[in-house]
Amino acid sequence: MKTYKISICLFIIYIFFPKDLFNQFKYGPIINKEPGKVFVNDIVLNANPDFDPLNVKEVMFKAPTLEHPYYHLIVPVKDFTGGKPVISSVLINGELPDFYFTYVNGQLHVENWLAQKATTIKNIVIVMKYTWHNNQKYKIEIKLRAPKVFDPESEKDYLEETTTHNVISPGKGGAPDNWKYSIMIVLQEEYGLKRIAEPVDLALCIKQSRVKNLKKEVRVMEYNPATQKFNEIPSQTYGFQTYSGRGLKQGRLHEPSYSCRVVFLADVLCCSKKMYAIVYGNPEASVPQYTSDLQIKGSGPGAVIENEYWKVKLHEKSGQIHYYRLKKTDGKNIPDYSNTTSGSVHWNPDTYGENGSWGHTFSWNPPENIYEVARGPLMYKITRSGRMPGNPEVFTSVTYTFFAGSPYILMSSIMEITHPYAASAIRNGEMVFDADIFDHYAWKAKNGERRFLRTLLNPDEGFDAPAMIPIDTPWLCLYNSQGKYAMGAIHLNVYNFNKIDGVSATYRPKFFLYCHPQWGRPLTYFVRTLVYPFGYNFRGPAMYIPAGNVYVEQGAYFPFLLGKKDPFEPIEILNDKLKHPLEIRYGN
Template sequence: MKDSSIYIPACDWDSTASLPQSLPNWQYAKRLVLVNDTAHDRRGEPVEADVDIHAGHITDLGREVRVARLSGENGPIEVVPSQVHLMDREDELLRCRLFFLADVAAGGSATYLLLYGNPEAPEPCYDTELKVSGEGYALEVENEYYCAVLGKMNGNWKNHYSKRGPAELVNRHGHGVEGTIHWGPDWSDERVGRYRLTNWDGPPLFDYDVIKGPVCVRIRRWGHPILSIGPQVGRPHKVMATVTYSFWAGQPYVVMESKLEVLEDVRFRDCRNDEFVIGEHLPERAWMGPEGEIGFGARGWQREDPRWVTHFNRETGEGFGSIHLEFENTNPSWPQPAHAGFSHTGTWVRYPVQHAAMRAGEHVYERNAYLLHRYEEGGEHGGLADLVDHQERLTSPITQGEVAPAPKSINLDNVMDALRSTSKGRLGGSASSVLSISASSRRSSSRAATSASISSCRTRGAKPG
């Protein structure tokens, strides 16, 4: 899982006693300013942040943490749905992933507080429409817009049902051990055939982990794609595949990330990703090209990647599109996909490479949002304004703003916070200055200057690499 672009370091905390709001029982607060530079209001916007917390500041991570929106510097607070998960522990530092839903006005900003340090806090209970059922990786996930079904054997996205119309995106042309609408990623060599993760028939052919909560459900699977005749044939050990699905409360899209990692030198005939087969309910096709132009009908691109592709139905007004958020191929010969586009079978697919020598350490990565959207005959953007609106939002997410530093007292914990923030991150030459601060903190004549300098780690802490 990639690091989040939003990060709150361990040193970035205040005592709740220093805040103007009355927050009984909670001892600590971290402040997060979110900025919306777009012309779109954000309501219930998914936010994902990496947060470091001192282990000594909290007793039970899942039970104690609350996220609250601050109404003005001295105004009241409103607790919002959230969830937090421990990702790693380093000495006495908890490295966490925080999920919550934020409201930020167009062209504006909003401040949120992360509250913790309350051993008597009750279990949080948030009423969102995100629901999950099933066991292990074979889950059904639904919200107000859809119900998504994952395969019982290979865990790929099998079916997708709209709650706003009659469309049923079910696979009728599948390969592998069970048919699925999502086929990739896969790769083929020039000797024995295609290695697919749709050929998985359950662990131990792959590993998985699952994050569940009221805001986000995330399923990650990883393993070696295999030939249809089994894992003992060919060279599956040379490539590792990882696929992650993220389902959010209140959003009509699902975010999918995939990565093919080359573990040993191997020659690809080709590889494929962003490959969907969605049946006949959505017979029309549309796309936004690399320069932002919108077109209709099937087409393909060579060494270019469209911004989005979609299938839709003019009669029902339903559509299902792939919004391309990130694409990365570290093979120097293929910075852009070899080919992307539609086929005649109700499929879209991307071929990142063709006939390429892939070296150990290279990878192919994608992140896309798959959106149930509306089509309106005669409307803006060729009737695809809903899809265009979501593409603009997803490619211009809300960002992290500056937080005014709060002075800290001179003690070993605070000096170590400052050192920890600079030793692993992106503050450039400031690490040496903090080292000198640590030494000067032993001299009483420099205490005031040291306190002000230590607080500087609050402005945008250095993120661990």
């Protein structure tokens, strides 16, 4: 009886309770609701077509919009009678569209089948994602097929219906002339920060049949849906790869392809969307020649990279960052951010093993491998890798990425323990400077508070360490309280794992804020310690590290002037931008 009463109550609640609230329990809070479309968080539960699927009499050509960011054609198909049909072929001028989906009697279908039982199928509409151009002739052929009698042993006796349209596209709204194909990209800013010249680095993968040379045949253009106008902007391609396919003529999954990465600088207003087009397929194109404020002199170790914000020198032997020089100084006499002890301000990754030898990447002379990943007008990316000097059980790599128009430098590093290793120290995230350049630390605690400390010795906390803070502290910096300049580090990702069981070998991980006033040349620095019995007062025993442990960091280094009203506003804003990048939506 009790169960019966509970069931009655639940039924009454379901009938009279607002359905939107039930959806919130199931999917999360509803943030927007419009006729024909419900957004739950960012998921579209019901598609809202840009046409009436019950009233399509002729082929329609559609240009991209923010809601439907792709070129597409809306094509009516003949009624089909006599079987359970599937779509067997969709061609436009003899080639496959990028993608297609189907409406039957106003209902969306994403598979090729159109009905589960034999009947007359009416109101068939196919939406083809395809880059069309102005005033062009197009022949569209769509074939439906159904077996007359269901017989798994026979594929000979079919009903087939072909719909053919010969049409001419409109005189406006089409893709740019000379560029046969396009991929539309929508960038969305959701955090509330205006983005100017924000680097966007995304992947491109296309059929080999559509392009001959990616280095020549790719462009990026701003697109205004209201005016349907394009504006070419500087871009850069790199990381070219080829997949030979498996010999299938139209097998989408296994067609031969070219892929690469595309970089461009985006301008997007806060809390808004903006559309860009990646266009390709122009065999007459030449390699584009763009200019920017990014200047690169030399290559590999010893290279000098600069833009309007800074000048950075890579060490001639190791390729580690040798010094930073601020270029926007407001007339102040600001010294180079340097280290006269080792010659490199970026010291690590580093390790200290049972052989009693420190291994630092600044000791490479030269690195075993030097790879200029990208060298162009918008981005310079260089990776160096090899065995840790003095500690061959550790393989490590360091990658720097420099952008045009950006005040920061991206850095990532990887350490892999390739052979069992007894470690007294495994560290990364280290910047080391002559002690007279900076006089204070500042960092943002994970509760949002800002904290400050003079660069003074405090032996009670750790050996020469005024403070120890969490390894995933959002940002920290060294700054000069008199000169009003700073060196910041923004921590984007820190992840450590073992390739066998996933559990990383770490021991008392912390960020150490160090000073060494007693050294011949006093130094001040910060370093992330992952395994570190060496660094505490008791100097604990070395820790056994099995092979397969991997330590990864990703972050940004940011030399800057302190803000006039809020000294740390520059690093706060950059921290928010880097941790809340533009959302990228591929239209097709």
